[in-house]
């Protein structure tokens with residue numbers, strides 16, 4: 001993108017056509033759009049990159065006086081008609097818009113089931129993550145690609161685990177506090193605070209912005225059971241898209257209300273189980289049958305909903321899609337709560353767990369910054 005070069009450019013009626021020095025097809029941009037996205041200092045603040053141009057003062061019939069390609073094709077310069085000033089653009093910016101329309105590239109995820117993952121789970125040594133941006137990048141990249149990754153040889157203390165989380169971003173405050181350090185004492189009205197089995201789910205379906213990443217680090221375990229389970233919700237979503245379009249339609253469009261009532265709060269939000277972005281790609285899953293709030297659909301739709309829900313439930317509990325982890329002191333698990341469902345077998349004995357939530361946008365931001373600095 002940065003090496004894009006403009007061969008020449010021509011003013012058409014209400015557009016400018018740019019032809020590229022390589023074999024790429026010509027690109028067109030409307031005059032109004034170009035004026036709105038001008039890169040001159042008066043239009044785009046050089047430090048904050050915030051728009052300074054008055055979008056609403058641009059005449060709809062804005063015309064062009066002259067167009068010039070400068071700096072060996074690296075810049076486009078436009079003089080607007082009737083004294084409306086001048087604009088300039090880096091060639092790389094125009095090329096990026098032509099190719100992606102400004103959308104961020106899709107992350108290269110590897111969707112998995114049990115067979116695809118095998119026995120090699122994505123992991124990075126704690127010491128590497130803490131010591132260098134390269135180590136942190138490799139861990140975050142694993143979380144992006146697989147939806148989870150383990151920080152190995154993490155000191156089994158709340159302090160070290162919190163420092164690990166804060167390598168990525170500030171810890172999110174929720175009704176459960178910031179950083180947690182807990183046992184099965186029912187400190188909150190949630191099954192997580194009991195030794196009972198918990199089926200696969202995502203956290204925070206009752207939040208408009210469910211937690212993005214979740215850290216779980218077992219600091220002490222003396223007992224039996226408590227295996228943690230992980231399921232790739234995106235994988236299951238894609239299998240349903242391919243095999244059962246009717247269920248896929250229900251799961252991507254019916255917004256399921258969820259609630260958290262207790263501990264002095266009354267939270268409500270609604271999400272489809274599988275959320276699609278504007279291009280139809282799966283961008284988030286949100287599912288917690290324990291926290292589903294009462295709601296009703298029209299009778300036919302209601303039956304179709306229960307059928308789709310049962311299919312989803314069957315698949316997320318299918319052992320071929322699930323991996324089991326014995327979380328033990330030293331293995332700090334970070335997973336993407338917008339993609340991977342987690343569960344836990346029941347247990348006996350004593351278990352001390354610590355962890356935290358991070359926002360999805362802060363995880364994405366850190367990855368973008370680290371990637372740009374490489």
Ligand SMILES: [Fe+2]
Pocket residue numbers: 192201202203342
């Ligand atoms: Fe949970």
